Amino acid sequence: FALAMLAYPLAILYVLQYLGFQEVSIPMKRENPAAFLQFADPRIYTVIAVFLAALAAAVSMAVENSRFGLALLAIKQNELAAEAAGINARRWKMQALVLSGALAAAGGGLYACVLLVVTPEAVFGVLVSAQALVVTLFGGVATIWGPLIGAAVLIPLAETLNAELGNIIPGIQGVVYGGAIVGIMLIAPEGLFWTIRDRWFRPAAPPVLMPRPPISGTRVVPAGGHTGPILEVRGLSRAFGGLRAVADVSFTVNHGEILGIIGPNGAGKTTLFNVLNGVLSADAGEAMFEGKRITGRKLFEICRMGVGRTFQVVRSFPRLPVLDNVVIGAYGAGFADQEAIAAAQDALARTGMSHLAQTPAGRLTNKELRLMELARALAAHPRILLLDETLAGLGREECDAVLDVLQHLRENGMTVVIIEHTMHAMMRIADRFLVLDHGAVLAIGAPREVVENRDVIEAYLGKKWLNRVAHV
Numbered sequence: 001f002a003l004a005m006l007a008y009p010l011a012i013l014y015v016l017q018y019l020g021f022q023e024v025s026i027p028m029k030r031e032n033p034a035a036f037l038q039f040a041d042p043r044i045y046t047v048i049a050v051f052l053a054a055l056a057a058a059v060s061m062a063v064e065n066s067r068f069g070l071a072l073l074a075i076k077q078n079e080l081a082a083e084a085a086g087i088n089a090r091r092w093k094m095q096a097l098v099l100s101g102a103l104a105a106a107g108g109g110l111y112a113c114v115l116l117v118v119t120p121e122a123v124f125g126v127l128v129s130a131q132a133l134v135v136t137l138f139g140g141v142a143t144i145w146g147p148l149i150g151a152a153v154l155i156p157l158a159e160t161l162n163a164e165l166g167n168i169i170p171g172i173q174g175v176v177y178g179g180a181i182v183g184i185m186l187i188a189p190e191g192l193f194w195t196i197r198d199r200w201f202r203p204a205a206p207p208v209l210m211p212r213p214p215i216s217g218t219r220v221v222p223a224g225g226h227t228g229p230i231l232e233v234r235g236l237s238r239a240f241g242g243l244r245a246v247a248d249v250s251f252t253v254n255h256g257e258i259l260g261i262i263g264p265n266g267a268g269k270t271t272l273f274n275v276l277n278g279v280l281s282a283d284a285g286e287a288m289f290e291g292k293r294i295t296g297r298k299l300f301e302i303c304r305m306g307v308g309r310t311f312q313v314v315r316s317f318p319r320l321p322v323l324d325n326v327v328i329g330a331y332g333a334g335f336a337d338q339e340a341i342a343a344a345q346d347a348l349a350r351t352g353m354s355h356l357a358q359t360p361a362g363r364l365t366n367k368e369l370r371l372m373e374l375a376r377a378l379a380a381h382p383r384i385l386l387l388d389e390t391l392a393g394l395g396r397e398e399c400d401a402v403l404d405v406l407q408h409l410r411e412n413g414m415t416v417v418i419i420e421h422t423m424h425a426m427m428r429i430a431d432r433f434l435v436l437d438h439g440a441v442l443a444i445g446a447p448r449e450v451v452e453n454r455d456v457i458e459a460y461l462g463k464k465w466l467n468r469v470a471h472v
Contacts, residue, residue, distance in 0.1 A: 057148070084311075087300060143194070
């Protein structure tokens with residue numbers, strides 16, 4: 001790509017000569033490199049600038065409609081969710097930096113040839129530095145049309161006012177850009193493109209269809225013939241200053257099992273998940289997944305090993321359709337384009353969400369968001385799921401619908417570790433309970449055994465639970 005950028009001036013010059021610009025010459029003398037791209041006809045600079053703008057637009061459009069662009073959109077909207085889905089955010093951001101740097105270098109090279117004399121104020125001044133940012137924010141970020149709209153409106157306005165009133169009001173260009181920023185923040189915070197599209201060209205709601213029931217899917221089998229526990233946690237600890245959020249926690253999870261983690265608020269449940277899937281590092285101890293150590297690995301690496309994760313507060317990509325939200329999970333697992341789409345469609349079918357595939361995630365209900373996030377985790381074909389309060393905020397019927405999905409997953413061999421406070425749901429779905437209190441393991445065992453444990457009742461369930469259990 002860099003070599004192509006170096007070759008573009010010669011190609012443009014030959015094209016201009018062919019079109020009849022006879023005064024165009026192609027200076028190739030090494031002793032006078034400053035003469036390169038200097039023309040007697042100033043219209044040629046306009047032609048080259050338009051060509052570069054078209055080239056940049058074409059490259060940006062190609063990126064926007066590729067998995068590269070989808071990954072960048074996911075990182076922009078929710079970086080933690082993107083990494084939890086297996087996206088290597090650092091790698092994608094570095095590639096975006098290199099590509100944008102190449103395009104900026106091409107434009108900057110032409111700009112220097114037009115200026116002839118390059119000074120810090122001319123290329124690094126406040127007005128020049130702010131111009132690209134302002135036109136993008138004005139038109140709308142995360143779309144190719146945003147900068148084009150902003151440039152088409154603001155730059156002619158600023159240049160015209162500067163030509164007509166610059167001698168009367170020095171610095172009027174800065175006034176225009178400053179006023180544009182204030183106005184867009186008040187009227188259209190996301191930019192003109194998104195505001196106009198959402199207000200007047202919002203896509204019609206998809207037809208209301210009956211949700212498809214979850215399908216069985218492919219039975220999950222241990223990788224590499226691993227026969228021991230799928231997850232082994234040994235002496236895991238994590239502290240924040242003087243607070244030990246996770247204190248010497250040890251337990252195992254067997255293949256095909258649903259382990260329920262319960263405990264009072266602040267017991268360290270979510271912190272435990274964050275340590276297990278790489279959001280936080282462990283201070284001590286280790287976790288082994290299918291015989292391989294996962295503590296100390298990065299978030300996206302753990303996802304690609306086969307550990308899926310949902311969050312206590314749903315992390316979606318609200319501007320993307322449901323299908324694209326789920327495809328990102330398949331991309332994170334390394335699937336090719338068609339494989340990723342097939343995996344995403346299968347995951348949506350397994351969660352009963354196929355009828356909402358083209359609906360923007362920002363328009364979903366809480367239950368639908370929970371199922372979509374579960375589908376995104378399933379699209380990567382994980383061998384264990386870490387579900388953090390998947391039933392939070394759901395009504396009784398909604399809980400039952402989600403539990404039916406989890407039941408289908410267990411029937412097909414999926415291993416699940418779930419944090420939940422809804423005890424009637426946990427009693428229905430979990431094979432064993434792990435109780436945490438003040439970061440430490442208080443009890444572990446069969447559900448009936450755990451809920452009748454007096455220490456658990458006093459620390460978490462309350463004495464009323466004892467009477468309730470007695471009547472079950």
